[in-house]
Amino acid sequence: MLFRRRKPVDTWEKTRTFFWPRRSFIRSFQYFTKRVLRLTASPHAVAAGVAAGVFASFTPLLGFHFVIAGVLAYILAGNLLASAFGTAIGNPLTFPFIWGATFQTGRFILTGSTDGEIAPMHLGQSFWHLDWHLLWVPLIKPMLVGAIPIGLAFAFAFYLFTRFATVTFRQQRAKRLASRARRRAKKASIPGGAAPQS
DSSP, rough: OOTOSSSSSOHHHHHHHHHOOOHHHHHHHHHHHHHHTTTTOOOHHHHHHHHHHHHTTSSSSSSSSHHHHHHHHHHHHHHHHHHHHGGGGSTTTTTHHHHHHHHHHHHHHSSOOOSSOOOOHHHHHHHHOOOHHHHHIIIIHHHHHHHHHHHHHHHHHHHHHHHHHHHHHHHHHHHHHHHHHHHHHHHSSSTTOOOOOO
């Protein structure tokens, strides 16, 4: 097959690149940013899609972030591909902070306080036996409630930033293309500057 790796990627390498990308997180962020800015959609559609993905990443529903982002993007008339890129805000480095913030915020909203001990939860056993009712009240419910205000705040901020960046990027690209066209026209108007016709 064309472009196949000479050495297949083993499980360890896949795990390592999941937690630490081969090109570092900065280069991965730059790659995602350029891909988003180059999407052929309106600035609102791109920004709304990214915002939908960002909001979905703050929910504790792992495995459903793409679905939630896609549904929200559809409702907001956003770009589906941009919503997928927006979910990149949730990654192994940010999830601990996201979960902690949403959990404490949800506890405060539901109980009016973040004081008090948290009842011990046997997460592994509950997940293994699919005892979701044991996780709903002490863990999932506060995280869902807390995800709403924090997710909305970050989604709104990313919407404004993405829309501004998209408009600025397209204006700069239009100026570069216009300048390049003027140089070509000027070069073609000079005797001997035009390329010979075949």
